[in-house]
Amino acid sequence: MALVEGVEYPDDLYYDVDNQIWYAPLEDGTLRVGMTPIAIGMAGEILVFTPKRNGHEFERNRWFAALEGGKWAGSARAAFDGVVVESNERLVARPSLLGEDAFGAGWMLIVRPGADDWRAGLVTGARIAPAFAGWLADEGYRGRAD
Numbered sequence: 001m002a003l004v005e006g007v008e009y010p011d012d013l014y015y016d017v018d019n020q021i022w023y024a025p026l027e028d029g030t031l032r033v034g035m036t037p038i039a040i041g042m043a044g045e046i047l048v049f050t051p052k053r054n055g056h057e058f059e060r061n062r063w064f065a066a067l068e069g070g071k072w073a074g075s076a077r078a079a080f081d082g083v084v085v086e087s088n089e090r091l092v093a094r095p096s097l098l099g100e101d102a103f104g105a106g107w108m109l110i111v112r113p114g115a116d117d118w119r120a121g122l123v124t125g126a127r128i129a130p131a132f133a134g135w136l137a138d139e140g141y142r143g144r145a146d
Helices: 037-043 089-093 125-137
Strands: 002-004 007-009 014-016 021-025 031-035 046-051 063-069 073-077 082-087 109-113
Touching: 002 125, 007 037, 007 125, 014 125, 037 063, 046 089, 063 109, 082 089
Parallel strands: none
Antiparallel strands: 002 007, 014 021, 021 031, 031 109, 046 063, 063 073, 082 109
């Protein structure tokens, strides 16, 4: 586990630091997707979660879910092209799950990447803590257009 801002981040996940999204490979080649605790903290309590519909394609750096929080409303953006396989209906019904269990019950989507190189640009393992520390120090979240 990597410790980031006092929260343990699983080191077997792949993180899109710029977009604050995590990806967990599943046995069938799909990926479970969630939002990082840093992003959730910045957004405040998540009030609305609206995923792209199952079977719909998404593009790299474009939205695959929309969220509205107490401090922020915007999009969860993908690190690669793909298609939505499943969305977390429990999260749609109870968006607060995202903040309660970001790496568990608060997952957002199951996606199928469009290419085998989906890991390009993502961080994992020992690189997690330094990557997030750099993003925070550089204020990578400031001025981000949605």
